[in-house]
Amino acid sequence: MSHQAKMIVDKDFVISRIDDRIYGSFIEHLGRAVYGGIYEPGHPAADERGFRKDVLSLIQTLRVPIIRYPGGNFVSGYDWKDGIGPKDQRPSRLELAWRTVEPNQFGLNEFVEWSRTAGTNVMWAINLGTHGVDEARNIVEYANHVSGSYWSDLRISHGYRQPHAIKTWCLGNEMDGPWQIGAKTAVEYGRVAAESAKVMKWVDPSIELVACGSSGKGMATYPEWEATVLDHTYEHVEFLSLHSYYGNHDNDTATFLGRSLEMEDFIRSVVATCDYMKAKKRSNKKMQLSFDEWNVWFHSNDADKKIEPWQIAPPQLEDVYTMEDALVVGCLLIALLKNSDRVRMACLAQLVNVIAPIMTENGGQAWAQTIFYPYMHASVYGRGQALVPLVQSPKYDTKDITDIPYLESIAVYDEQAMEVTIFAVNRDLTNSLPLEVDLRSFGACDILEHIVLQNDNLKATNTASEPNRVTPKMTGNATADGSKINATLGKASWNVIRVRLH
Template sequence: MAPAARLTLDPSFRIAPVEPRLFGSFVEHMGRSVYTGIFEPGHPLADAEGIRTDVLELTRELGVTLVRYPGGNFVSNYHWEDGVGPVEERPVRLDLAWRSREDNRFGLNEFMSWAAKAGVEPMMALNLGTRGVTEALQLVEYANYPGGTRLSELRRAHGVDKPHDIHLWCLGNELDGPWQMGHKTAGEYGRLAAETARALKRFDPGLSLVACGSSNSGMPTFGAWEAEVLEATYDMVDYISLHAYYDPSDGDVDSFLASGADMEHMIRSIAATADHVGAKLRDRKKIKLSFDEWNVWYQSRFHGESSLDWAEHPRLIEDAYDVTDAVVVGSLLITLLRNADRVGVACQAQLANVIAPIMTEPGGPAWRQTIFHPFALTARHARGEVLRVEPECATIDTGRYGEVPALWSTATHDEATGGLTLFVVNRDRHAPCTTEVTLPGGLRAVEHLEIADADPSARNSAGSPDRVVPRPGTGLHLDGCKATLTLPPASWTIVRFAPPASRSNP
């Protein structure tokens, strides 16, 4: 029987090197992301600093390389000074973003200690909503200056002798959104971001700065916001941010499975906007993209911040993810890799409990959600160069995005080992897809895993933490430089190929 689809894996079809920062995550002072998530003094598995070691181990297993902190909407009303110094002296504040009481037991220095234990790079967000240039400079001096000034000596008095040396900074968060504390027009934000960036670069020209882009592609100012902000900041910032969440709640499963097509359109639209501004300014620098919030989120189930009662660390948007959600997350990771020439940073939001791959119970266990698995496998095996892969396949007609390819795919090639890894999603939820893969000769298949299930609504839970896990695939046949691969309906698949054992150690 003739294959229904074909794709070619050729190491000469290179897009860009795999950027480790694509495998970032996000920890916000929201719900139980911090408290009873990554931090829970008194938990049986907490260390001396109150860090949950079970969550720490899962974070390492997930393969997270970078974590954005402390928000998110939270940062636009946050005073970083509240979260440093003796814990017993820290104030309790009202977080207006999520209508929560914040006791500030966990702050900058606790986060940096956690990041060091997790082996992740910090990505720090600055409050440009209700604060400005002065407060941003004060935070950077406290965090990064070695000593001998008031703020650097204050850090040392707080028990942190060496500077944190944080390189990556967000110039605010979602300030185009009217829900944001300190919401601004593009002109207002662009001027403030430029002033802040100029001052920070004077402090340290080596800092990498992220300007706020649109909160989502449905904003009425999408595109125009980026153009105006970048005209004000182009020569001082390194990235423009993108945020996108995909909601399966409306029942349009075909469109949901095609979410990667929308993400790619958003990426290419903002890259084109940035390039237009660069051309207009006659600046040859290429602005990179920071997709620093992305995930599946059952957003329509959340009735907005005004619906919340004041509480301390409440259970908030703790979505339980199913098999289809995991397939979509896998497809979004494919999309980020497919655009590795422009996307330099990406953060799945969030790490623990709040729309997260890791779930916990206070005083109890931690477990992997279904979406944990495609992230962990992609982070572990996407190495070397991203390859351009454009399958020849049927299309699927979707209500939101029109016709999309039934297969969504990318691959990476590690020149050092000769290894080649294929990532592919079958968006067709009704039928398997037999796919012919052309690849360099002399390779062998060393691993073939799938995320698929006869019940696409299956989920993991504290009682059944391994109900959905990657399972060995069975539909792979390799003959020379041709592989035949049968992809289950609505599935995410990874296949790793390697040279003969004498040349490689996969």
């Protein structure tokens, strides 16, 4: 095949109407995600509640629709009652998941208030490690019941008359992991998750629930875990979770850029397991997926081993992301969109400081990491219908993955704005890639802009001293001729081609 790529998209060939929650994120009580991240009283940019306005501004730019909180591994040892009520009466606790001290100065009510300020919604994870059914119903009553009961009246006494109306809840976190506080077998977890789901929905029938899938496809019990858990929970939950992180430990960029193919394979295998259980249950319900932890994560592994335990908010999991990582995140976002008929929610893990698109200095500035930009572009311009991408592209092989297309791409159709946005990564590390996109069913069109994220140094990063070293530029050369788009994608580049329809 010649070294050029073609893609055909048709407005009648729709993968899905994208659920905006696919662009969600995650804040855990881990490292400086909360303290020194979103919350830092006394910071020059903090408001009267201690919320950092510089961080809020960056998050608002991302248009994050939903944020999972408060964990993560943290949640399996967390008592949510420690984080409510007068701050001077809240206890400090040893936090065993990450071996820190949790001061509990930021909790449920603060997070709901912060989320509303940020323009996002809450996905709350409950503790099914050290807690169980009783706590599950109590927290829903505290958060969502109007008044006239113990827990709802306690919320009102804390200054929140209106219910928080949290609509999305996770039933624990990675309960198959031996690192998890209160880890469980699939049967043990399936039973407590089903019983918790029942009482939570008896308190508030309007909520949606996410059951824990495997903490990764490398677990010895995968995918038997999924099948067993769903055997117990299928009729009680709306979503099953997936978690996966990707790294370049061997400094093999070509393979690293192909990891999104593994993400797609993981999604398809979980879908197959869900649909097997649908058949087994003779159910009419189609189980949806919540890919509520995904990202690149490997840079900080060695540094994290050197951190002294029992500090408050030490700098844990602070990956500094490269241009190369931004390309991988772009490919992973496209993979999610290509499977958006079943992946209805997803959470880039995490949002601030901890393996995050946003970094801060305590008392200092905040800035966007390289991965901020593909995430922002997808969230802002990727609303609407995901269209089936019929792609012809040259391919390459690596020692781990074969048949990796140089072009990774998808198109999103926004009917209201009368726009089509093409997201495209050129995985070729040495050559540009000519691309032709045939929008034959849309008629004549014009190019609004062709945004490019590229840097000749794939290890280039954004730092406090150089926060704009890797940033998108309007340097693309896309042109329109009738319903055909032609562009040259630079080597190792992330591209956003926005097309206006006539």
